[in-house]
Amino acid sequence: MNILDHLKKGFTYFDGGCGTILQAAGLKAGELPERWNTEHADVIQGMHYDYLLSGVNILKTNTFGANIMKFPGEGELEGIIKAAVGNAKAAIAAVESRTPLAGRSDDFSKASGEHYVALDIGPLGKLLKPLGDLDFEEAYEIFLQTVKAGMACGVDLILIETMNDIYEAKAAILAAKESALPVFLTTAYDESHKLLTGADPRTVVAVAEGLGVDALGVNCSLGPDEMMGIVDELCEYASVPVIVNPNAGLPRTEGGKTVYDVLPEGFAASMIKIADKGARVLGGCCGTTPAHIGAMIGEVRKMEPKPLSEKQHTLISSYTHSxxxxxRPILIGERINPTGKKRLKEALRNDDMDYILQQGLLQQDQHADVLDVNVGLPEIDEPEMMVKAVSQLQAVCxxxxxxxxxxxxxxxxxxxxxxxxxxxxxxxxxxxxxxxxxxxxxxxxxxxxxxxxxxxxxxxxxxxxxxxxxxxxxxxxxxxxxxxxxxxxxxxxxxxxxxxxxxxxxxxxxxxxxxxxxxxxxxxxxxxxxxxxxxxxxxxxxxxxxxxxxxxxxxxxxxxxxxxxxxxxxxxxxxxxxxxxxxxxxxxxxxxxxxxAPAAGSEAKKPAAAVSYEGIKDERLIPLVDTVVKGLKEKAGALTAELLSADVAAMDIIDGALIPALDIVGKGFEAKRVFLPQLLMSADSASAAFESIKDKIAASGGKQESKGRLILATVKGDIHDIGKNIVKVLLENYGFDVIDLGKDVPPELIVETAVRENIKLVGLSALMTTTVPAMEETIKLLHEKWPECKTCVGGAVMTPEYAKMINADRYCKDAMETVRFAEEFFAGMPC
Amino acid sequence: MDNTVHTYIADNDALLIPGREVARYLGYSREAIIAGDELIDRTIEKVKGIMAGKAVYCRYPLSFFDEDGIVMPYGRIHSTQLRENLTGCTEIYLFAATIGAAFDRELTRARVRSLADAALLQATGAAAIEAVCDDLNARLEMEALSEGRKLHRRFSPGYGDFELDNQKGLFSVLNPSKYIGLSLMDTLIMSPEKSVSAVIGVEG
The missing domain is CATH 3.20.20.20 (Dihydropteroate synthase-like)
Structure with missing residues (x-):
């Protein structure tokens, strides 16, 4: 009987834990358990055999961590998987032919009639981008290799288990589906009933059923009693059979030994409740033994499974919620669609992702449930932009x-x-x-x-x-x-x-x-x-x-x-x-x-103590200056829009209000009277004002004047970019045009961009000592390929001495100093 | 003694994230660090609402070789400074702690929305992971004290000559990605961003 028919017929039983059994047999810390498939085949076969005797139907192969990252040698992965599947099949053959393993005489009366081998696939141990550094397609390729190796050995199904990130699960499912074998998914929830990257059970159901898994459920992390709420939710939303493979409770140390606090009888009692909720594929995970599984099967066998039914919930989801x-009617925000929106068209053409992200976050604040994403413009590469917009929106929203x-x-x-x-x-x-x-x-x-x-x-x-x-x-x-x-x-x-x-x-x-x-x-x-x-x-x-x-x-x-x-x-x-x-x-x-209504009064909570605005010549601009100094973002945008519609020129607003306001705060910062958050709140407010100006300029089809163009980048190997972003925003507020190459940027890309765009100033940031060499390498390459370009450097580990040592032209201790330097630098340059 | 890795979950309500630490990370001068900065207090509350402080830890036997050699559970390494830190110890704890991925997402969001929020979050997150480590440290200290032993100061890969490369070993024995969703990138930096891994010597 096919495994899928078996699921329809009634309860199906998975085996239990493996780690505790192997540790008891001598597995050491850091040793890869998958190697035991070849080095201690007898132990692995014995474990499978014991589970079969307790009545299980599905054996998980000992391949939890079997992937090419851990077994990169030529044919190594294939060898491990072949041995693992072989061990499972050997145990099945022994039980089905009623042949006890060497030196044993066993009772076969509890063994089931139908047995299946599941190729077991665990998580890769790396987080996918944007949280981590593993690319989605790379993850897919890694899973695909494991899947192919498993297929070659003839397994009955693929079990993707202990997934704690729905995105990684998606990569694994897509790879597993290539095999045309039945695909099961179980994920590990924490004590708040969410995956570690945030998805709740309903969301997992939406995604996994969308991708076409044949059964889904929960395993690891929790004992059966802590899983009850999760099982309820899975059974409410899932149309496919629900799998539950809990731990034997929580581990604790007793006299130097690890023990789990749920014993076989208690485990069986809890699994009865779980079966009663509607789960029909039952087994165990860490800490469970053939005794636990045997006790469970003994009890659940006496029950009738709840019938499977097609659930009528229509769900969509992000990576956290559905x-x-x-x-109630669902609101789909329409603002990320260029039709009739000049500012968005301009952003798409200029690759201004920040604007698109801001539109997304704004609609979220305005209570949209879903965001429409349409980036179709004749002059851009739509597939590329679509992927970029979707990935970047999902990183922030x-x-x-x-x-x-x-x-x-x-x-x-x-x-x-x-x-x-x-x-x-x-x-x-x-x-x-x-x-x-x-x-x-x-x-x-x-x-x-x-x-x-x-x-x-x-x-x-x-x-x-x-x-x-x-x-x-x-x-x-x-x-x-x-x-x-x-x-x-x-x-x-x-x-x-x-x-x-x-x-x-x-x-x-x-x-x-x-x-x-x-x-x-x-x-x-x-x-x-x-x-x-x-x-x-x-x-x-x-x-x-x-x-x-x-x-x-x-x-x-x-x-x-x-x-x-x-x-x-x-x-x-x-x-x-x-x-x-x-x-x-x-x-x-x-x-x-x-x-x-016309701006009146001030809702400022933080008084900007004793600020004098005598330098501001145009009286109409004073409220805006005050707003930027006080760091009131929304108000700054609104006031600027008002000024523009009262026909004050954009340049007059920038030079007459925004820059003087930033200077007031900047000087306070330099004198240590104002601190970073206040400086940044002012910068945020100035940015909001600039946004209003950009809207106006886009609507009238004009272009903004620039005081000079430069590149900013956090060097290769360094992923910290807040400092660099602070510098960027301040520079932009002061009217400079910044090409932001982001973080972890290879030297070649920086040099290439500088040459292509004819850039004369490059700002580099590094936060960690380990990435200073990358900064040095970048400067060296710049000197070699593009000698007319100057560099300024900054970041937590930088000092004037360090800067000199790596041949940077200038060290800037903070964002304000970088602005001053840029002003000085471009003042001496013909535009 | 076996190798089962233990999981620790911080209690957000009981966790103390000191405002003055946040101010220090923000570069406030000493005179400016006063209690009750409204912005900082609000950010601490926000971070407490999204963080999920967790750690994995395990205790291992310890031995030395040569002048600066240490037998770690994942292999033999050299480090004069760690060796000095571990003088008199017979066991070590290894741990890896994080405040979770939700914080990273909030920080990414803040980067787009508001630099001020991003800088405040960044500093508060740094103080929060330190607070988690301190709390875990206190728990391990109790454990050691109950056996009449004491702990040394925690020491992280990347400190002095204890090379960052040790992260690989630490991650191979603790497997934090499985238990607390903490993973090691190719650059040996941890993800989620606000995470700490370290060695703590057990003396006596």
Missing amino acids: VEFGI DLPLQIDTTDPVAMERALRRYNGKPMINSVNGKEEVMKQVFPLAKKYGGLLVALTIDEEGIPTTAEGRLKIARNIYEKAAEYGIKKKDIIVDPLAMSISAEPESAKITLDALRLIREEEDGLTSLGVSNISFGLPKRDLVNGTFFTMAMMNGLSAAIMNPGSMEMMKAYRSFCALKALDENCMDYIGFTDEYEALAASA
Whole structure:
């Protein structure tokens, strides 16, 4: 019987722990247990054999850490895996033929009839980028080698276990799926019932089922009693069978020996409860022995497993949490989409990722549940930019994303890289498009947005749109994509072009809800295209759409009219407990209304003691200077926007207010009257003011003046970049154009960029003594290849002496000194 | 004595992150370090809300060879300064501690949003991991005291001539990535960022 049929039939039993058994047999600290497959095959076979006698069905091969990073020698990994699978098969053969191992006489009465070998794959021991240094594709390749070696030996399934990062689990699952074997996943949760990188059980279910695992569950870290809450959540959301392999409680030292505090009887008693919750694949992890597993099987055998059922929850997720559709309408922030947004277009063209990230974080603050990401512009490489935007957004923002593109290459690459289960925007009723998109959605998982348009165009009736939706559901099912993973967009079109269009869309929403019990989504604001004061119409249309069953809206969460409609709707429909969100919203609403009024008074909490503004000639600029000195970021942006709309020139604001304000704070810093956080809050405020200026300049199609261009980089091997970022922001505030190469930058890249961009000043930062040689190497290479370029260096380990020793042209002790140096340097240069 | 690695989980409520330490990391001058800096206090509360202080540790027998040779559980090494630190010891603790990945994410977010927040977080995170190490150290000290022994000062790879390369050995025996999600990058820097690994000598 195939393992998957076995799962359907009833309970299936995994074996238990391995580490404690090997330690008792003499495994030393730091010794790789996988080597014992060849060096002590008798011990490994004996362990498998004992587990089989206790009644288990699935043996985990002793290959937890078997990967090419640990076994890099030619054929070494393959040899270890071959031996490991061989040991498991030998034990099975002995038990199935009732042949006791040498020197033993055993009772075979408890051994089960069906046995399977699971290729066991554990985590790689390295964190994936952006948290660590292992690239996702590299991780995939490493797993793939282990998978291939296992396949060559003929295993029955692949078990990916003890994963504590959902992203690494995704790489492993994708590699394992290449084998076409059944794939099981178990992850290790900590005492707060989350993975170490933050995902909760519901999120793991969303991601793993999206990727097509055949069974999923929990192992290691906790004892069975500490796992109860996790098992509840897994059983509530998972449609595939749930696996539970706990530790025998927690380890403690007793007389120099490690003992686990849950004994076989107690373990069995807890596993009965776990089976009763609906788990049907049961076994053990650290500290469990054949006695634990035998006791468990003895008890659970007497029970009837809970029936498997298809769960109807529609989930998407980031790497920490999931969002469920069909309860309250979900808000999808539309701001990362260049259509009609000049500032974003400019950012995409200039590779200004910070702007994109800020748009993401801003929408998160404005209570978006999901962010739409669309970076399609004719003049940029969309697949590359899409992957970059998705990766970088996921490094700073934990909202799930909606990958929005018509380019199948961009879609596939982004889906592959995405950490979680995304929304996919979009598929439609055209055969060609369905053929392209469905295989991707099936392979990587995701909630698919389905537009009701096909070869004939957009139907002018609600029934016509329903028909396309039905066709998409049907075709998707042929690919194995479930209806719950499709959300239909019946398309909102401008009422200024087609007067009936809102009515048709609203009817279509209702039909899809009533006839198909389907989920729906809309790009709400399209309805008002071509009309003045669009927000007013949008807000009302949004309410009408929600009344007709809308499950998600692509919208601007910064629009007060939209949020007014949304918060009121949720409160009125009892979707907002105690109206708490509504009440919270009213505070924001009032604050916004107040800040829209002319600036008056000051909400400053920190008095900037005895600051004199006598140097400021233009009186209109004094409030802005004061705001930057006090470090009030939001207000600085708003005041600058006001000044600009009152026709004060951008350069006058920079030279007359921002730079003098920074100078006041900078001098205080140099005199040690002001400390770093205050200096930085002022810098943040000045940046906010610059953002307003950039918005204005982008809108008028102009370009900002620069006082000089330079490169900044943290040198190779060093990942600390806060100091460098401080220098960057201050330099930018003072009007310099900074090419920021980031952290851990190889010397070659710095030199190459300097030559290509004709840069005359390079700033290098290093925080650790170990990376000073990299700095020296960079300077040497610069001198060699680009002698007209000067260098200034800084960072925690730098001293003027060190700087001299490595031939830097200048040592700058902090950000202010770097600004002064840059001013001095570029003053002497022809522009 | 066996090699089972133990996990320690810090109690955030009981953990003391001193504001003056944060101020020191921020480069405040000595005179400026006064209690009750509102910004710093707020950041400490924020960090306590997101940090997950955890460590793995294990005790091993210790012996020496040559003039500066030390037999570590992962192999034989040379270091005059560590040898000096371990004089009189018969065992060592190895430990690796972290305040978790959520802190790194918050710091990355702050880098985009606000430099002031990033610098404050950075300094507070540094003080937080020190606080976790101090707390763990105190626990191990109790353990040692109950056996009538005492601990030496903790000593990390990268201090003096105790080479950073020892990180590899420490990680191979403690396996912190499995238990507390702490991993070693190719550069021998740890990830999550705010993490510490060290040796503590047990005397007597």
